Every structure is written in C-alpha cells, then in structure tokens.
Amino acid sequence: MADVKIGNLHKSYGTVEVLKDINLQVEDGAFVVLVGPSGCGKSTLLRSIAGLEPITSGAISIGGRNVSDLAPAQREIAMVFQSYALYPHMNVENNMAFGLKFAGVPKAEIADRVNEAARILQLEPLLKRRPRELSGGQRQRVAIGRAIVRHPKVFLFDEPLSNLDAALRINTRVEIARLHKLLKATIVYVTHDQVEAMTLADKIVVMNKGRVEQVGKPLELYYRPANLFVARFIGSPAMNTLAATLDGKGKAAAVAGVSLPLPAAVSGTGEITIGFRPEHCSIGKTGIPARVELVERLGETGYVHARTADGAALLVEVKGDPGLAQGAEVRVAPAAGHLHLFDGEGVRLAGT
Amino acid sequence: METASQGRVQQHGIVGMSPGAYARVLIFFLAPAVLVYTLFSVYPLLDTIISSFYSKQNDGSYVYNGVANFVTLLTDPTWSAPFWNAFINNIKFFLIHMLVQNPIGLLLAALLSLPVLRFRTAYRTLIFMPTMLSVVIIGFTWQLILSPLWGIAKMFLQAFGLGFLFGPWLGEESTALITISLISVWQFVGIPMILIYTALLAIPDELIDAATVDGLNQFQAFFHVKLPLIWPTIGLVSVLTFVNNFNAFDLIYAMKGALAGPNFSADIMGTLFYRVFFGNQLQLGDVSMGATIATMMFLIILCGVMIYLFLIQRRLQRYAF
Numbered sequence: 001m002a003d004v005k006i007g008n009l010h011k012s013y014g015t016v017e018v019l020k021d022i023n024l025q026v027e028d029g030a031f032v033v034l035v036g037p038s039g040c041g042k043s044t045l046l047r048s049i050a051g052l053e054p055i056t057s058g059a060i061s062i063g064g065r066n067v068s069d070l071a072p073a074q075r076e077i078a079m080v081f082q083s084y085a086l087y088p089h090m091n092v093e094n095n096m097a098f099g100l101k102f103a104g105v106p107k108a109e110i111a112d113r114v115n116e117a118a119r120i121l122q123l124e125p126l127l128k129r130r131p132r133e134l135s136g137g138q139r140q141r142v143a144i145g146r147a148i149v150r151h152p153k154v155f156l157f158d159e160p161l162s163n164l165d166a167a168l169r170i171n172t173r174v175e176i177a178r179l180h181k182l183l184k185a186t187i188v189y190v191t192h193d194q195v196e197a198m199t200l201a202d203k204i205v206v207m208n209k210g211r212v213e214q215v216g217k218p219l220e221l222y223y224r225p226a227n228l229f230v231a232r233f234i235g236s237p238a239m240n241t242l243a244a245t246l247d248g249k250g251k252a253a254a255v256a257g258v259s260l261p262l263p264a265a266v267s268g269t270g271e272i273t274i275g276f277r278p279e280h281c282s283i284g285k286t287g288i289p290a291r292v293e294l295v296e297r298l299g300e301t302g303y304v305h306a307r308t309a310d311g312a313a314l315l316v317e318v319k320g321d322p323g324l325a326q327g328a329e330v331r332v333a334p335a336a337g338h339l340h341l342f343d344g345e346g347v348r349l350a351g352t
Numbered sequence: 353m354e355t356a357s358q359g360r361v362q363q364h365g366i367v368g369m370s371p372g373a374y375a376r377v378l379i380f381f382l383a384p385a386v387l388v389y390t391l392f393s394v395y396p397l398l399d400t401i402i403s404s405f406y407s408k409q410n411d412g413s414y415v416y417n418g419v420a421n422f423v424t425l426l427t428d429p430t431w432s433a434p435f436w437n438a439f440i441n442n443i444k445f446f447l448i449h450m451l452v453q454n455p456i457g458l459l460l461a462a463l464l465s466l467p468v469l470r471f472r473t474a475y476r477t478l479i480f481m482p483t484m485l486s487v488v489i490i491g492f493t494w495q496l497i498l499s500p501l502w503g504i505a506k507m508f509l510q511a512f513g514l515g516f517l518f519g520p521w522l523g524e525e526s527t528a529l530i531t532i533s534l535i536s537v538w539q540f541v542g543i544p545m546i547l548i549y550t551a552l553l554a555i556p557d558e559l560i561d562a563a564t565v566d567g568l569n570q571f572q573a574f575f576h577v578k579l580p581l582i583w584p585t586i587g588l589v590s591v592l593t594f595v596n597n598f599n600a601f602d603l604i605y606a607m608k609g610a611l612a613g614p615n616f617s618a619d620i621m622g623t624l625f626y627r628v629f630f631g632n633q634l635q636l637g638d639v640s641m642g643a644t645i646a647t648m649m650f651l652i653i654l655c656g657v658m659i660y661l662f663l664i665q666r667r668l669q670r671y672a673f
C-alpha cells in the first residue's frame with residue numbers, strides 16, 4: 001500500500017478550468033472520500049489520479065513515486081467504475097483475470113489471485129457466469145474483485161453504489177468498510193451520498209466548483225465547517241443559516257430583530273451569517289421569532305418548518321410531537337456551543 | 353349471446369368502439385402497407401416463381417412443364433456454362449467485397465471512433481458520399497479514369513515512374529471483374545463503415561477506461577474488447593453484402609453493358625438474367641428461362657440468409673450495455 005500526494009493540480013478542458021489548484025494528501029491505508037455537488041470535478045480528480053485524464057499542470061505521486069506521466073496500468077492503481085464496466089463477453093473469472101494476463105502474470109498466480117478474490121467476495125459459485133447473468137450487487141462485487149486481483153497500491157472508486165437499491169447499498173457499504181480493514185488498502189472514493197461519506201471516510205474532502213473547500217475528519221466537518229459551503233453541504237437536513245449583524249463589542253449578534261448573545265467575543269463588526277443545525281436548536285421562550293409553516297411528524301422525532309419575519313426559513317428538530325399548529329408564533333433558540341459564525345465571504349470567523 | 357359478443361369485442365378491439373368501427377380502423381392502418389407490399393414484392397416474386405415452371409410454346413402460349421426449365425439450366429451446356437460462369441463470378445464479386453470492403457469499412461470505423469480525431473464529420477461525409485451517387489455516374493467516371501487512352505490513372509502512375517504497372521484493367525478478361533468489384537467496394541465502403549461506427553459508439557467509454565487500467569493500449573482494447581462486442585454488427589453487414597452482391601447488376605451494366613465483357617468475364621447473375629429475360633442483340637427474350645434464373649437467384653440468397661440466421665447469428669451473442 002502507499003500514500004497519494006497531489007500538488008497544485010490544475011486541469012482544463014480547453015478554456016474551462018475544471019480543477020483549480022488541488023492539493024491533497026492521502027496517508028498510507030487511509031480511506032478518503034471526495035464529496036461535492038454534481039459537476040464539481042470529483043470524477044475528473046479521480047480519473048486524473050488513475051491517469052485516465054491528462055492533467056494540465058501539477059504533480060501526482062503514489063508511494064513516493066511521481067506518476068504524473070505514467071500510463072494508468074503503470075500507476076499500480078485499480079479503479080471501480082460507476083457502471084461497473086465489466087467486459088460483457090467474458091465470464092466472471094476472465095473478467096478478473098484479463099488484466100493480469102496482459103501484465104504477464106504467470107497462470108498459476110492468476111488462478112491463486114482470482115480464487116482469493118472470489119473467496120473474499122463470495123463469488124465462487126458465480127465464476128463461470130457472464131455479467132448479464134448477474135444481479136446488480138453481484139456485478140458490483142465482480143468489479144471490486146477485478147480491482148482486488150491487481151494487488152494495487154491504491155483503490156479508486158467512482159460512485160460505486162449509486163446503481164444499487166437502498167438495502168443493497170447499505171450492505172455493500174458495510175462490505176467495502178470490511179474490505180478496507182481486511183486489505184489495509186489506501187482508498188480514494190467518490191460519492192455524493194453524505195451517509196456514505198460520513199460512515200466510510202477517515203477523511204472527507206469537500207469539493208466545490210473545482211476547488212477543495214475543506215479536508216477533515218467526518219465529525220470535524222460536522223462540528224467545525226470551515227465555510228458556509230461546507231456548513232450547508234454536510235449534515236442532513238441542512239444547517240439553518242441567517243443573516244446577522246455583529247454589535248460593536250463582538251459579544252452579540254442581531255438576528256431578525258433580536259439580539260443573540262455569542263458564546264465568546266469575536267473580533268470584527270458588520271454583516272455576518274450565523275448558522276445552527278436543526279438538531280442543535282430548540283423552541284422555547286427566548287430566541288429568534290418565527291411563524292410555523294409546517295410540522296412533519298416522524299414519530300420519534302419531528303421537524304418544525306418555520307419562517308422569520310424577513311422571510312428566512314428555519315428548520316427545528318424536536319423530540320416527539322411538538323404540539324404546534326400551522327401559523328403558531330414561536331421562538332427558536334440555538335443551543336449553546338453549536339452556533340457557527342461566518343464572515344461576509346462565508347469563511348468561518350476566527351476564534352469560533 | 354349479445355353480452356358474450358360484446359365481451360369478445362372488448363378483448364380484441366378498443367373499449368367503446370363497435371366491431372365495425374374497429375375493423376375499419378384496422379383496415380385503414382394496415383391496408384396501405386399490405387397493398388403496396390403485395391403489389392410490389394409478394395406478387396412479382398410469386399409470379400416469377402410460377403413462370404419458372406412454364407415454358408413458351410411455338411404458338412405463343414405457356415404450358416406447365418414442372419422443373420424442366422431448371423433441369424435445362426443446370427444440365428444443357430448452352431445454358432449451364434453461362435449459368436455456372438455467372439455464379440462463380442458472382443461468388444468472386446462477393447468474396448472481394450467481404451475481404452476488401454468490409455475490413456476497410458471496419459478499419460475506417462475504428463479510425464473514426466478514435467477520440468483524438470479532428471474533422472470527424474468531414475471524413476464521415478466524404479467517405480459516405482459515393483454511396484449516394486448514381487451508379488451510372490460512378491461507372492462513367494471510373495471508365496474515364498481507367499481509360500488506357502486518356503485516363504488519369506495511367507498519367508498518374510507514369511508521373512511516379514510506375515507507368516509499367518498500368519494495364520487496360522477493364523478490358524482484360526483476367527482483371528475486368530476484379531476492377532469492377534473494387535470500384536463497387538470504393539462506392540459502398542461507407543455503408544459497413546457507418547453501421548460498424550454506430551455499433552462502436554454504443555460501447556460505453558468506461559469499458560475502454562477499464563481496459564486501459566488493465567494495461568491494454570488502444571489497439572489491444574480494440575481487438576480484445578470492442579471487436580468481440582461488434583461481431584453481431586459485422587455479421588449483419590456480411591449478410592447485407594451477400595444479398596446486395598447476389599442482386600447486383602447496375603454497375604456492371606453501366607460499365608460493360610449487358611454482355612459483361614470481355615467474353616462474359618464480368619458476367620454475374622444479374623446481367624445473365626437481364627440478357628435472358630429481356631433479350632440482347634441476337635438473343636431473344638425468354639420469360640420462362642429468365643424467371644428460372646431469377647428463381648435460382650432467389651434460392652441462392654435464401655440459402656445464404658438461412659445459413660446466416662440459423663448457423664451464424666445464433667453463435668453471435670448480442671450485448672446490451
């Protein structure tokens with residue numbers, strides 16, 4: 001296994017810059033997940049690491065070796081594609097063995113590796129079948145098997161679960177986590193499913209419009225988002241964000257006509273954005289005034305959708321049934337220690 | 353009874369429509385196709401086959417005489433010699449298309465589908481263009497190009513000091529058929545190219561990416577991944593080539609006339625049929641023998657297509673992506 005280092009990577013298609021100055025370190029054996037909205041360049045970054053896309057500038061090294069100019073097959077990586085990309089005209093066994101034959105691996109060793117992968121992935125009864133005779137989940141396992149037999153230094157996954165149904169997705173997710181432990185593999189994994197990202201990752205890379213917005217452990221991103229984009233992107237349902245004005249001393253913020261005390265004094269004045277998660281606020285006697293628009297009752301929890309006088313939407317998670325009706329006037333108070341402050345540019349305020 | 357009949361109407365018709373109205377709708381939509389197809393395809397074919405079982409008497413009437421026409425065609429030397437000559441030539445004509453036109457079509461399709469290619473549409477259009485031109489124009493143009501007197505081919509070869517290679521290719525028995533076949537290949541190579549190109553486009557890019565990660569270069573990916581996936585299309589192209597070649601007539605007629613000379617060296621089934629059926633110079637038209645040859649052509653094509661359908665196509669696996 002090996003680490004991956006990406007330095008000042010740029011990638012353009014003609015005049016369109018798709019990846020802008022990407023710097024990233026993936027430690028040996030780490031499970032790194034790339035997340036971001038559609039079109040932000042996750043696949044392009046992954047394909048650049050694989051060598052399937054030529055990069056415009058920058059460097060990629062795998063295991064300390066600069067691979068920027070090497071062909072995909074020489075980078076000692078393996079990739080699992082979203083559509084699985086199994087060879088339709090070969091059975092499962094040949095699908096896995098195909099690349100090894102081309103690499104000149106001896107027959108006996110090919111057989112060993114294929115059998116080992118088949119055992120790990122419980123593919124033994126399926127070895128003689130063609131891809132079209134397999135279910136989606138089985139195809140997925142074959143695609144992973146084809147990656148495993150290469151004994152790569154780095155595994156690259158591009159949204160491998162997006163073609164599976166919900167139940168299978170959870171199973172396969174657990175399976176991938178188990179494989180990661182078993183193979184002690186370095187993995188770079190693209191998804192836009194937050195739950196996948198939070199549960200699988202050692203480290204999450206949040207991307208937006210070709211830039212890396214934040215890199216961090218899953219809970220770090222949840223508790224201390226570095227900017228508004230990450231704050232809104234991570235967490236489901238999304239964080240409440242409201243325009244606010246800092247008072248002169250930096251001790252309180254005026255929001256929707258009320259003054260919210262801040263936990264610690266912050267430097268700076270003027271227009272800021274405050275944010276708090278639906279699960280980190282409550283309905284009570286103090287706080288931001290709002291009118292209830294809709295109450296969703298899920299049993300154990302409930303969601304209260306409300307709107308402030310100046311039109312900002314608020315979502316509050318409550319235990320059980322809040323007993324509120326549409327049109328009720330309420331006050332929403334963020335929990336202490338769970339208030340996020342962002343400056344005019346959307347960057348987290350220093351000291352918070 | 354009435355409810356039962358209503359129940360039947362609802363099973364086969366449209367709910368709420370009376371049986372009469374439903375029948376009118378059926379006729380309205382089916383009749384044009386059935387009429388046209390019967391009039392221009394089924395009837396001529398049946399009439400041809402029936403005619404081949406009759407022969408013309410001296411008084412001008414036609415009398416049924418079983419398979420005698422076929423026996424004559426295959427055993428009487430005055431008939432069988434030209435028939436077998438045309439048949440063998442037709443097979444050569446077909447083989448040249450199979451061995452030259454289709455591989456070149458495949459190659460061009462592979463080149464067209466290269467991701468780095470520029471001016472793709474221009475190449476595609478240019479290569480496909482001759483297919484849309486009239487055979488008469490093609491035949492005439494190539495006759496001018498290859499003419500030993502003023503043809504540009506001769507001057508072109510001479511300009512490179514290769515004049516000794518030139519020959520009157522259209523005029524010699526040994527080369528006339530090959531030359532005409534190659535002109536036909538030149539004209540129609542766009543069709544296998546387009547069909548195979550379309551099949552290649554349907555192969556997902558990720559599959560080739562996977563092959564690239566597996567260490568295959570473009571060339572190997574083509575042979576080991578793309579080619580196996582387009583065999584069904586190549587099979588289809590082959591059977592189309594077969595049918596077209598055994599029905600061919602126009603190019604040879606345009607370049608060599610009905611006699612398909614020199615000395616019938618370019619004679620194929622189509623030109624033979626034309627001479628026999630309509631008559632040519634001293635030969636009188638013979639509807640019965642013409643129909644016999646046409647029926648033989650039909651049987652040959654039928655055999656070829658059956659072999660394809662029952663022996664070859666079954667082994668070619670189609671893949672959905």
Ligand SMILES: Nc1ncnc2c1ncn2[C@@H]1O[C@H](COP(=O)(O)OP(=O)(O)OP(=O)(O)O)[C@@H](O)[C@H]1O
Pocket residue numbers: 013016018036037038039040041042043044045192
């Ligand atoms: N061949 C190409 N030519 C031009 N632009 C491209 C090309 N391929 C991708 N792009 C652009 O690059 C950007 C990033 O694409 P990419 O496929 O990496 O997005 P993504 O983050 O994987 O999105 P998704 O979640 O939808 O898969 C997109 O804006 C896309 O339009």
Ligand SMILES: [Mg+2]
Pocket residue numbers: 042043044
């Ligand atoms: Mg993508």
